[in-house]
Amino acid sequence: SYELTQPPSVSVSPGQTARITCSADALPKQYAYWYQQKPGQAPVLVIYKDSERPSGIPERFSGSSSGTTVTLTISGVQAEDEADYYCQSADSSGVVFGGGTKLTVL
């Protein structure tokens, strides 16, 4: 299996842009998915297939991919975006999550 590596924490001020990266240690690269989890709540899908946004997710959430690194970008961060963010990928054998990144809004 492979691993997905995320930074443990990212901090930004309100209104700034937050970027959370997720690196895979093996090829071939599969699509990446991103989930937001607030304390005491279930995860919520915010990005699928690297860059697609589910209905109901604000436009300030976007995703991109370059090589074996994918990035979740939150533009114009709001206080309500403070949460843990997990990247995830999968292959025929199973599903893998990154370790998670705690986004702090200063």
Place this chain on the structure above:
Amino acid sequence: EVQLVESGGGLVQPGGSLRLSCAASGFTFSSYWMHWVRQAPGKGLVWVSRINSDGSSTSYADSVKGRFTISRDNAKNTLYLQMNSLRAEDTAVYYCARGRALTVVTPSPYMDVWGKGTTVTVSS
């Protein structure tokens, strides 16, 4: 409204067994893959298992293979996770989640709807 409600969690001794259930509503349960994902206290998300829409295909994380069994009853709109030989490291909140597939022939790679979870504690 699409909804997933887990139940069956609780306190169990090491080596014991527990069966989790996940009741689905608001969508055609029999058309979707389903997953179980767990989260130990203060830790990250860890995938456990998935099952295809008719129950004929399953896969498991290495950490639970041979001990856990995923199944479903489409007539009852219910997903199950039978957990045997439980260990302290299985202590976690267990979430069921609806899976989405990219094609009709490949396994579901992600989840778009999650339940609120049920807590399993393995301790003597």
